[in-house]
Amino acid sequence: MTTIQLEVTHNHLLQAIEQLESEDLASLVSEMLYLRARRYAPVLSTKEAGLFQQINQWLTAEQQARRAELQQKLEDETLTESEHRALIELNETAEMLNAQRVEALAQLATLRQTTLPQLMRDLGFVTPANA
Numbered sequence: 001m002t003t004i005q006l007e008v009t010h011n012h013l014l015q016a017i018e019q020l021e022s023e024d025l026a027s028l029v030s031e032m033l034y035l036r037a038r039r040y041a042p043v044l045s046t047k048e049a050g051l052f053q054q055i056n057q058w059l060t061a062e063q064q065a066r067r068a069e070l071q072q073k074l075e076d077e078t079l080t081e082s083e084h085r086a087l088i089e090l091n092e093t094a095e096m097l098n099a100q101r102v103e104a105l106a107q108l109a110t111l112r113q114t115t116l117p118q119l120m121r122d123l124g125f126v127t128p129a130n131a
Contacts, residue, residue: 026060052108054104063093070084
């Protein structure tokens with residue numbers, strides 16, 4: 001097999017990423033988060049790998065788009081009753097995933113014998129200034 005090495009600038013890479021469909025972008029982001037995690041911990045235990053899987057679980061791109069659409073309709077006051085129920089369901093799913101993410105982060109911090117804020121800094125999570 002022939003190996004070819006390409007030099008790609010940061011800007012060229014971002015331009016290529018901008019062209020991805022939403023689902024491909026979501027998948028790429030998940031894979032990039034996994035790569036970043038691997039860089040900080042090259043060898044993950046099975047437990048850590050499972051926790052990272054939970055930490056990286058989000059609404060699908062389709063769910064995110066639908067949620068944004070329904071949120072806009074709510075703001076425009078054009079939301080139907082069935083759409084309102086769908087928005088509530090999507091919000092509850094997002095809240096559940098966020099709660100699971102925080103729980104997984106806390107478990108990972110305990111496993112790594114560090115604090116949750118330190119773990120989040122180590123993993124590159126951005127937290128609000130007043131958090």
